[in-house]
Amino acid sequence: MRPRSAPNYLAGYPPALAESIIELIETNRLADILRSKYPAAHDARTDKALYDYVLALKNDFLKNAPQLSKVAYDSTLKILRQALGTHTTIARIQGGKLKAKREIRIASIFREMPEAFLRMIVVHELAHLKEREHDKAFYQLCRHMEADYHQLELELRAYLAYLAAGGKALWSPAAVDVP
Numbered sequence: 001m002r003p004r005s006a007p008n009y010l011a012g013y014p015p016a017l018a019e020s021i022i023e024l025i026e027t028n029r030l031a032d033i034l035r036s037k038y039p040a041a042h043d044a045r046t047d048k049a050l051y052d053y054v055l056a057l058k059n060d061f062l063k064n065a066p067q068l069s070k071v072a073y074d075s076t077l078k079i080l081r082q083a084l085g086t087h088t089t090i091a092r093i094q095g096g097k098l099k100a101k102r103e104i105r106i107a108s109i110f111r112e113m114p115e116a117f118l119r120m121i122v123v124h125e126l127a128h129l130k131e132r133e134h135d136k137a138f139y140q141l142c143r144h145m146e147a148d149y150h151q152l153e154l155e156l157r158a159y160l161a162y163l164a165a166g167g168k169a170l171w172s173p174a175a176v177d178v179p
Contacts, residue, residue: 009157009164021158030162031170034155038114041171045111047072054104054122058129061145065129066102074105083107085121087128102129112172117159120152 010018024030044053051071058065077083090101104125110118123145131138142149163169 009160013154013157017154021161024158025162025165025167030158031167034159034162035170037155038116038171040114041112042115042118044115044118050106053118054126057119057122057145058126062126062129065126066100068104069101070103072103072105073108073111075108077105077107078109084110085125087125112169113156113159114171116148116152117156119146120149120156123149 010021021030024033042053044050050073051068054068054071058068074086077086084107086103086105088103088105090103092099092101104122106118106121106125110121123142126145127138127141131141139149146152159170
């Protein structure tokens, strides 16, 4: 793995916390901790299954939010936009009216992650239906939809730092031990 440094994924966290995560990565203990806490990946592997998953969460928590026209995995997200998920609104004129289509795109890396990590990123993108900015109201909405939002975000960032340091994917089909 790469030499000791604080990956961008841990920027904004207290230095002591980032340092402890880096130490877990360097001593090869982070992978074991994450695999024991999250033993399996989710089942929403297709765009249709992802759409159903997102719609169920939206209907549970944001009944009055605008309808989503598209939800999909996007393999270019992390590379092009340096993002793990996006929420976009596409406005167009139809007749004399202005129509808006809303889309959520989730980075393809989430196809092979635990359901908790997928839920965290979906909750984040759904919160943008109501709150545009990453402010106090936004994070309150995220915590309303997922009580462990901040812990899951930290664990996801730790996993991404592990991958950036050269670690192998933990929940890909090749990583799963077959007896």
